[in-house]
Amino acid sequence: MSMVARDVMDTRFHLLHPQDTLSKAVEMFQTASREENKRIFGLMVVDENDRLVGMLSMYDILLFIQPKHLRIWSEMEDLDLDRLFTDLLERARGIQVGDIMTTEVVTIRPDAHLLAISDIMVKKHVRRLPVTENGRIIGIVYISSLFYQMLSQFLPPQGRTPW
Amino acid sequence: MVVVRQRSVLAGLRVREVMRRRVIRLPGQATLSQCINQLVKNKISALLVVDEEDNPLGVVSKTDLIGAFYAGLALDTGVDAILAGEPLFCFPDDSLESAIDLMHGKGIHRLYVIGADDRRILGKLAYPDIVALLYRYCRTCPNSTVHGRRSATAGADEQRLRVDEVMTAGVLSCPLQTSLAEVVEQLTAHRFGAIVLADGSGAARGVISKSDLVLAYKHGVGLDQPAAAVMQTPVLSCDRDDLLTTALQQMLLKDVQRLYVHHGQPTRLVGVLSLSDSVRFRSGSCRACISGRLIAGE
Numbered sequence: 001m002s003m004v005a006r007d008v009m010d011t012r013f014h015l016l017h018p019q020d021t022l023s024k025a026v027e028m029f030q031t032a033s034r035e036e037n038k039r040i041f042g043l044m045v046v047d048e049n050d051r052l053v054g055m056l057s058m059y060d061i062l063l064f065i066q067p068k069h070l071r072i073w074s075e076m077e078d079l080d081l082d083r084l085f086t087d088l089l090e091r092a093r094g095i096q097v098g099d100i101m102t103t104e105v106v107t108i109r110p111d112a113h114l115l116a117i118s119d120i121m122v123k124k125h126v127r128r129l130p131v132t133e134n135g136r137i138i139g140i141v142y143i144s145s146l147f148y149q150m151l152s153q154f155l156p157p158q159g160r161t162p163w
Numbered sequence: 164m165v166v167v168r169q170r171s172v173l174a175g176l177r178v179r180e181v182m183r184r185r186v187i188r189l190p191g192q193a194t195l196s197q198c199i200n201q202l203v204k205n206k207i208s209a210l211l212v213v214d215e216e217d218n219p220l221g222v223v224s225k226t227d228l229i230g231a232f233y234a235g236l237a238l239d240t241g242v243d244a245i246l247a248g249e250p251l252f253c254f255p256d257d258s259l260e261s262a263i264d265l266m267h268g269k270g271i272h273r274l275y276v277i278g279a280d281d282r283r284i285l286g287k288l289a290y291p292d293i294v295a296l297l298y299r300y301c302r303t304c305p306n307s308t309v310h311g312r313r314s315a316t317a318g319a320d321e322q323r324l325r326v327d328e329v330m331t332a333g334v335l336s337c338p339l340q341t342s343l344a345e346v347v348e349q350l351t352a353h354r355f356g357a358i359v360l361a362d363g364s365g366a367a368r369g370v371i372s373k374s375d376l377v378l379a380y381k382h383g384v385g386l387d388q389p390a391a392a393v394m395q396t397p398v399l400s401c402d403r404d405d406l407l408t409t410a411l412q413q414m415l416l417k418d419v420q421r422l423y424v425h426h427g428q429p430t431r432l433v434g435v436l437s438l439s440d441s442v443r444f445r446s447g448s449c450r451a452c453i454s455g456r457l458i459a460g461e
Contacts, residue, residue: 019382060204063204064203064204064206067415067416067417067418068206068291068418069291069292069295069415069416069418079416084416084417087417088417091417091418094375094378094393095203095378096381096382098196098200098381099199099200099203099204099378099381100200100203100204101200103197103200
């Protein structure tokens with residue numbers, strides 16, 4: 001059984017640019033999920049030279065939409081939440097991907113061992129890691145691909161995927 | 164001898180009860196672009212720049228970034244190039260009152276909280292969090308009418324503060340075609356956080372704040388562009404006869420630092436209510452507190 005990044009990485013992926021609007025990003029999440037045939041929760045962001053400059057996750061967007069003083073919200077029963085939510089979305093209209101993306105991105109090499117990758121994912125609480133070679137993105141490892149590759153031998157024999 | 168001392172809502176509270184524990188920090192080599200990313204992402208107005216050992220080197224605020232925008236600094240410049248002086252500190256055991264006094268006295272919007280012994284950074288104290296606490300306090304007060312309950316005190320409604328008692332009268336406004344460079348100059352000259360943009364008839368059409376300027380800088384908008392290109396519409400406002408609690412609620416829910424105050428028509432602005440105004444009015448949002456919370460001491 002192969003135990004390096006190259007064997008489990010997805011080589012089909014969708015990308016965002018820092019100048020894209022958040023609405024474009026939401027659209028890209030949908031497109032990526034459809035075309036890659038899996039639920040996509042995070043996308044890589046590249047500059048005009050295809051250099052990786054960040055990652056944008058659904059979590060980043062939700063966190064931005066959320067008001068800061070959430071504790072007060074939960075104490076109010078007399079609040080028109082729908083109306084408020086519309087206002088909050090309106091605020092996000094002028095925001096670009098580069099404004100809220102995570103800029104500190106850990107990348108791995110194609111020959112990185114799965115144990116090393118799982119260590120990074122667990123310690124840094126990330127579920128996807130871009131795979132780069134000579135500064136170029138060649139794939140992305142999702143925690144689910146890594147999980148099934150590593151733990152497939154736990155499955156009963158007939159349930160094993162023939163990797 | 165017994166003296167009666169007025170006790171404000173915030174009396175007795177310590178900094179540690181109000182501070183936010185998450186302090187966003189960056190190393191000095193981080194770029195201005197990364198700095199803006201952190202401010203926008205975390206909805207904060209300033210962050211702490213630290214060295215390798217997490218020792219504070221200084222603060223970078225939206226005001227400093229606007230200065231960099233105005234000076235034409237490239238976005239990949241290191242934040243250490245625009246570091247303002249030493250940050251101001253307080254301790255977790257300090258009384259909230261004394262911390263607020265320090266903030267008012269120095270004209271700053273935040274204090275960093277450090278440990279008395281090891282000088283470790285423990286948190287940050289800022290106006291929005293203080294107002295949020297004040298607001299929650301008022302909501303749970305037995306005299307509060309927010310929940311629709313009948314008030315315990317007769318005539319409690321007359322006791323509750325209205326916006327025009329706390330607001331700053333007068334509004335700074337500029338024509339819609341004012342350039343971003345001029346907006347920066349106006350904000351700096353008046354030490355304001357935002358400026359209203361009005362049309363020929365004097366009606367407010369939008370507002371441009373430091374946040375909008377910082378975003379314009381990051382998005383590569385030129386200083387010669389008209390303010391109308393990046394302003395926020397509509398202007399968030401309340402009526403001057405509104406209850407202070409209603410206005411505070413709006414500010415907190417919408418994460419804004421200020422609410423404009425209109426009278427009659429929403430486009431006729433007569434003043435502005437800022438979070439710092441509300442904190443200066445420490446007695447809460449109702450007169451019941453001032454009269455009701457007198458304590459006797461020696």
